[in-house]
Amino acid sequence: xxxxxxxxxxxxxxxxxxxxxxxxxxxxxxxxxxxxxxxxxxxxxxxxxxxxxxxxxxxxxxxxxxxxxxxxxxxxxxxxxxxxxxxxxxxxxxxxxxxxxxxxxxxxxxxxxxxxxxxxxxxxxxxxxxxxxxxxxxxxxxxxxxxxxxxxxxxxxxxxxxxxxxxxxxxxxxxxxxxxxxxxxxxxxxxxxxxxxxxxxxxxxxxxxxxxxxxxxxxxxxxxxxxxxxxxxxxxxxxxxxxxxxxxxxxxxxxxxxxxxxxxxxxxxxxxxxxxxxxxxxxxxxxxxxxxxxxxxxxxxxx
Amino acid sequence: xxxxxxxxxxxxxxxxxxxxxxxxxxxxxxxxxxxxxxxxxxxxxxxxxxxxxxxxxxxxxxxxxxxxxxxxxxxxxxxxxxxxxxxxxxxxxxxxxxxxxxxxxxxxxxxxxxxxxxxxxxxxxxxxxxxxxxxxxxxxxxxxxxxxxxxxxxxxxxxxxxxxxxxxxxxxxxxxxxxxxxxxxxxxxxxxxxxxxxxxxxxxxxxxxxxxxxxxxxxxxxxxxxxxxxxxxxxxxxxxxxxxxxxxxxxxxxxxxxxxxxxxxxxxxxxxxxxxxxxxxxxxxxxxxxxxxxxxxxxxxxxxxxxxxxxxxxxxxxxxxxxxxxxxxxxxxxxxxxxxxxxxxxxxxxxxxxxxxxxxxxxxxxxxxxxxxxxxxxxxxxxxxxxxxxxxxxxxxxxxxxxxxxxxxxxxxxxxxxxxxxxxxxxxxx
Numbered sequence: 001x002x003x004x005x006x007x008x009x010x011x012x013x014x015x016x017x018x019x020x021x022x023x024x025x026x027x028x029x030x031x032x033x034x035x036x037x038x039x040x041x042x043x044x045x046x047x048x049x050x051x052x053x054x055x056x057x058x059x060x061x062x063x064x065x066x067x068x069x070x071x072x073x074x075x076x077x078x079x080x081x082x083x084x085x086x087x088x089x090x091x092x093x094x095x096x097x098x099x100x101x102x103x104x105x106x107x108x109x110x111x112x113x114x115x116x117x118x119x120x121x122x123x124x125x126x127x128x129x130x131x132x133x134x135x136x137x138x139x140x141x142x143x144x145x146x147x148x149x150x151x152x153x154x155x156x157x158x159x160x161x162x163x164x165x166x167x168x169x170x171x172x173x174x175x176x177x178x179x180x181x182x183x184x185x186x187x188x189x190x191x192x193x194x195x196x197x198x199x200x201x202x203x204x205x206x207x208x209x210x211x212x213x214x215x216x217x218x219x220x221x222x223x224x225x226x227x228x229x230x231x232x233x234x235x236x237x238x239x240x241x242x243x244x245x246x247x248x249x250x251x252x253x254x255x256x257x258x259x260x261x262x263x264x265x266x267x268x269x270x271x272x273x274x275x276x277x278x279x280x281x282x283x284x285x286x287x288x289x290x291x292x293x294x295x296x297x298x299x300x301x302x303x
Numbered sequence: 304x305x306x307x308x309x310x311x312x313x314x315x316x317x318x319x320x321x322x323x324x325x326x327x328x329x330x331x332x333x334x335x336x337x338x339x340x341x342x343x344x345x346x347x348x349x350x351x352x353x354x355x356x357x358x359x360x361x362x363x364x365x366x367x368x369x370x371x372x373x374x375x376x377x378x379x380x381x382x383x384x385x386x387x388x389x390x391x392x393x394x395x396x397x398x399x400x401x402x403x404x405x406x407x408x409x410x411x412x413x414x415x416x417x418x419x420x421x422x423x424x425x426x427x428x429x430x431x432x433x434x435x436x437x438x439x440x441x442x443x444x445x446x447x448x449x450x451x452x453x454x455x456x457x458x459x460x461x462x463x464x465x466x467x468x469x470x471x472x473x474x475x476x477x478x479x480x481x482x483x484x485x486x487x488x489x490x491x492x493x494x495x496x497x498x499x500x501x502x503x504x505x506x507x508x509x510x511x512x513x514x515x516x517x518x519x520x521x522x523x524x525x526x527x528x529x530x531x532x533x534x535x536x537x538x539x540x541x542x543x544x545x546x547x548x549x550x551x552x553x554x555x556x557x558x559x560x561x562x563x564x565x566x567x568x569x570x571x572x573x574x575x576x577x578x579x580x581x582x583x584x585x586x587x588x589x590x591x592x593x594x595x596x597x598x599x600x601x602x603x604x605x606x607x608x609x610x611x612x613x614x615x616x617x618x619x620x621x622x623x624x625x626x627x628x629x630x631x632x633x634x635x636x637x638x639x640x641x642x643x644x645x646x647x648x649x650x651x652x653x654x655x656x657x658x659x660x661x662x663x664x665x666x667x668x669x670x671x672x673x674x675x676x677x678x679x680x681x682x683x684x685x686x687x688x689x690x691x692x693x694x695x696x697x698x699x700x701x702x703x704x705x706x707x708x709x710x711x712x713x714x715x716x717x718x719x720x721x722x723x724x725x726x727x728x729x730x731x732x733x
Contacts, residue, residue, distance in 0.1 A: 014728070050522040052715070069525075077522040081717075083514035088317065099309050100523040144519065 002063030003027045004049065004152060004183050009058035011044050018044040020207035021058070026183050026200070028151075031174070033198035033215070034187040037299055041207040042187055043080070046154055049185070050077050062152060073102045076150030080157045080187070082141050084129040090116075090140055091125040094147060101148035108147055115143045119169065134161040142170065146177075153177060156187040171197065191292040201291075203298055210302030211294070219288045225261045226250075226289045227270050233279025241273055250293055255282075260289060306524045310532020311539065314507070318540045328544050332551045355428065357418075358383045358390050358402035366405045369439055378435065394421065403432070410443060468682075479680070483652045485594060486679030489602050490648050490672045492548075497609050497671065498641055500541045501617040505630065507533055508621030508714070517714050526711040531703075534614045541610060542603070549599065556594075602675050604692065609671025612699040613641065619706035622713030629720055644672040655681040665691045667698030705730065 004026040011019040019041045026032040036042045047053045049060055051067045062071045085093055091112070098108035116122045119139045129137060138161050145153065155174070159167050174197065178184055188194055194201065194215075201218065203211040211218065227247070231237070238257055241247050246265040251258035261267065267286045274281060289297075318324055356379045361367030367382040381399070383390055390402050401420030408414035416436050418429070445455060466479055508530075511517045520529060620633045644663070651660045655677045664674040664683075670691045677683050712729045713721070721729075 047715070052518070052521050072523055075522065077519060079515070079518040081515045082519060083516045085516055086510070086514055092317075096309075096313050097519065097523070100306060100520065141519075 004185070005061040006045070006049065007059050007061065009045070009048060009055045009060060011041075011048060011053070012056050017207055019048070019055070022204065022207070022209055023058075024202045024209065024212055026185055028183045029178060029181045030199040031178050031184045031186050031197050033194045033201040034185050034204070035194060035201055035295060036204035040204045042204055045204065046079075046156065046185070046187065050075060050154065071152070073148065074151050076145040076148070076153045078141060078145045078155045078158055084137060084140060086130040087128060089126050089128055090121070090132070093129060094140070094144055097144045098147040103148045111147050111149070112143070115146060118173070119143060135163060135166060138162055139166065150182070152183045154185045154187075157189070158186075159188070159190070159193060191290065191295060195291045203295065205299045205302040208302065211298040218294065219291075222289050222294055224286050224288055226287050226293070227259050227261060227267055228283065228285040228287060229257045229259070229270070229274055229281070230283035231255055231274065231278040231281050234277055237274065237277040241270070260293065306528045307532045307535070310524065310529055311536040314533050314536025315539045318503070318537065319543065324540065324544070328547050332548055353377065355379070355400045356381065358393060358399040360387065360390055360402055360404045362407040363405050363410055366409065366439060366443065369443065370435070373435075373439065375435055378431075391419070394419065405436070409440060482680050486652060486676040487648060489679055490644070490676040493602070493606050493609060493672050493675060494641060494645060496541060496545065496606065497613045500537055500610055501613045503537050504534055504614045505617035505621035507537065508618050508710070509624065509630065512622065512714050513625065521714070526714060527707045530618055530707055530710050534611065534618060538607065538610055538614065542607070545603065545606065598678055601678050601688065605671045605675050605695070608692065608695040608699055612667060612671075612695065612702050613637065615699065615703045615706040619709040619713065622710040623721060625717060640668045644669040647673060648676055651676050652680050655683075661687065665694060667695045670695050
C-alpha cells in the first residue's frame with residue numbers, strides 16, 4: 001500500500017487564501033495527525049485529498065497517481081461534521097453508502113455483519129437512525145467508513161461523543177488498521193488523543209504548515225524545559241517565581257503545578273526554591289512540554 | 304453512470320415504500336373525485352330547499368296580480384297594499400323573505416323593479432327574479448299589442464348551433480366544454496405535481512445538507528451524479544404515481560357508463576327493462592369525453608420536461624440554504640414562474656389559436672402547463688408542439704447545467720447565505 005503525498009497545494013475561496021503552499025507526506029502503516037486551530041485550513045486540505053474539491057495549484061498523489069475517482073473508492077472518510085440519513089435504517093444506510101463506494105451488495109452485507117458484531121451493534125440493523133443515541137450513530141458512521149475496506153483513512157475527530165469504553169474499542173480498531181499497513185490521517189483538537197495515537201504530526205495555521213515531522217522527533221526538538229511539581233502545603237508557593245518571570249505555569253491544580261522554564265532558569269533553581277517554600281515535595285520531574293504547549297507556541301510563532 | 308443508477312434506485316425505493324407515498328397515491332383520486340362530485344350535489348341540495356315568499360308592492364296595478372297568478376316554481380308572490388313602512392316591518396319580522404317594488408313606468412320600459420331583503424338575496428335569486436319579471440313584462444306588452452300566438456312562438460324559438468370538428472373520416476361533435484375541462488384538469492395536475500415533486504427534491508437536498516451526510520456521500524460520488532440520481536429517482540416516483548392515477552381515471556371512464564346507468568330508469572327513455580347499460584347511456588344522450596392516447600403521451604412528456612426544469616431549480620435552492628425560512632425567500636421567483644401560466648389558462652381555452660396563446664405555449668417555463676391545455680382544447684399544428692418541446696428540453700438541459708454548478712458549491716457551504724453576485728462568480732469560475 002502506497003503513501004499519500006500532498007505537494008505545494010494552494011486553495012483559494014474568492015479573496016480568502018484557505019490553503020497556502022502546503023506539502024506533507026503520510027506513510028502507510030503510520031498515523032499522521034493533522035492539527036491546527038479552527039479555520040486553519042484543515043477541512044479545506046482534507047476536501048482536496050478526498051477529491052471533493054480540486055486544488056488551485058500543486059498536486060495530491062496517492063500511490064504515485066493524482067487522486068481522483070479511483071482513489072475515492074479506496075478512501076474512507078469520516079468528516080468532523082457528519083450525519084446519517086435520519087429516516088433510513090442502519091442496514092439500508094450502510095449498504096447504500098457501501099454501494100456508492102462500488103462494493104457489491106452481497107459483499108457489503110457480509111462485511112457489514114462482521115463490523116456490526118465487532119462494534120456490538122448487530123441488534124440495531126433494523127432501527128432508524130433518528131432513534132439512535134449520538135454514540136451509536138458515531139459507531140455506525142465509523143462502520144460506514146470501513147465497509148469498502150479502504151487503504152487510505154481520514155478520521156476527523158472520530159472519538160467525539162463516545163464513552164471511554166467505546167473510545168477504547170475504537171482506538172484498538174484504529175491501531176489494527178494501522179498495523180494492516182493502511183495510511184491513516186487523524187485530525188483532532190484533543191492533544192492527549194493525538195499524543196496517544198499519532199506517529200507523525202503536521203500542524204497547520206492560517207493555511208500554512210508551521211510544524212511537521214515525527215511526533216517523537218518534534219518533542220525532542222523542544223527542550224526538556226517543563227517541570228512537574230507535586231507537593232503539600234503552601235499552594236501559593238511558586239507565585240513569586242512566576243511573578244519574577246522565571247517560570248510560566250501552564251497547568252495548576254491543588255498540590256500540582258506544571259511549569260515551563262524561561263530561558264536562564266535552571267530546573268535546579270526551581271527545586272531549591274520549592275524546597276524552601278513548601279512543606280513537602282512528593283514529585284519533581286523535568287520533562288518535555290505537552291503537545292498542547294507545542295501546539296500553542298508554534299501557532300503563536302507562526303502568526 | 305452506475306452511481307447515478309445507485310442513487311436513483313435508493314431514492315426511488317425509499318420514497319415509493321414510504322407511507323406518505325402510498326397514502327397520496329390512493330387518496331389523491333378519491334379527494335379529486337370528491338371535489339368534482341360534491342359541489343354540484345351540495346349545490347343542488349342547498350338550492351332545492353330554498354323557497355321564497357315575496358311581498359309585491361305594485362305601482363303598475365297589473366303586473367303584481369299577473370305575477371301572483373303565475374305558477375313560478377319556488378316563488379310565492381303576495382301583492383300587498385299596505386304603506387312601504389309596514390311592508391318593510393313585515394320583511395324585517397321574517398313574514399316575507401323580501402319585497403319587490405314594481406315601479407310605475409315599467410310597462411313602458413321606462414323604469415325598473417327593485418327587490419329589498421335582509422340578506423340581499425344572492426346571485427341566483429336575483430337572476431331568477433329578473434327572468435320572471437322580464438318575462439311577465441314582455442308577455443303583458445305582447446298581450447297589449449294583440450300579438451298572435453304563432454308570432455310569439457317565433458320569438459320564443461331558440462335555434463341551436465352545433466360545433467363540429469373536421470376529422471379524417473368526416474366530422475365529430477366538438478365537445479368543447481368537455482375538452483376544456485380535460486385541459487384544465489391536466490394543466491392543474493401538471494402544475495400541482497411540478498410543485499410537489501420539485502419540493503420533494505428541494506427537501507431531499509436540504510435534508511442531506513442539514514444532516515451532514517452529504518460530505519461522506521460526495522466523497523464517493525460526484526455532486527452531479529448525486530443531483531441527477533435524486534432528480535431522476537423522484538421523477539420516476541412521480542411517473543409511477545401519475546401512471547397509477549391515469550389507470551384509475553381510465554378505469555373510471557370505462558366504467559362510468561355502467562355507474563351512470565344505475566341511476567337511470569329505462570322506462571324514461573322508452574326502452575325495455577332489459578336494455579343494456581350502453582343503450583341506456585346512449586338514449587340518455589350522455590357522452591363521455593374521449594381522451595386521445597397521443598394527448599396522454601404529450602401530457603406525460605411535458606410533465607417530465609417541466610419537472611426536470613423546475614426540479615433542477617428547486618435542487619439549487621435547496622443546496623443554498625440551511626433552513627426552511629431561507630428557502631422561502633429564494634423560492635419566491637420560482638413560484639411566480641409556476642403560477643403565471645395558471646393565470647392564462649382560461650385565456651388559452653377561450654382562444655387557443657391567438658398569437659398570445661401560441662407564444663405563451665412556447666415559453667419553456669409555461670409550456671408544460673399551457674401547451675398541454677392547448678393540446679387538450681384544440682388541435683395544435685405538430686410543428687408548434689415539436690418546437691415547444693424542443694425549447695423545453697433545451698431549457699431543462701441548460702437549467703440542469705447551471706444548477707449543478709450552483710449545487711456543487713452550495714452543498715458544501717454552511718452559515719453564510721450567498722448573494723446573487725456570489726452565484727454569478729461560482730458559475731464563472733467552475
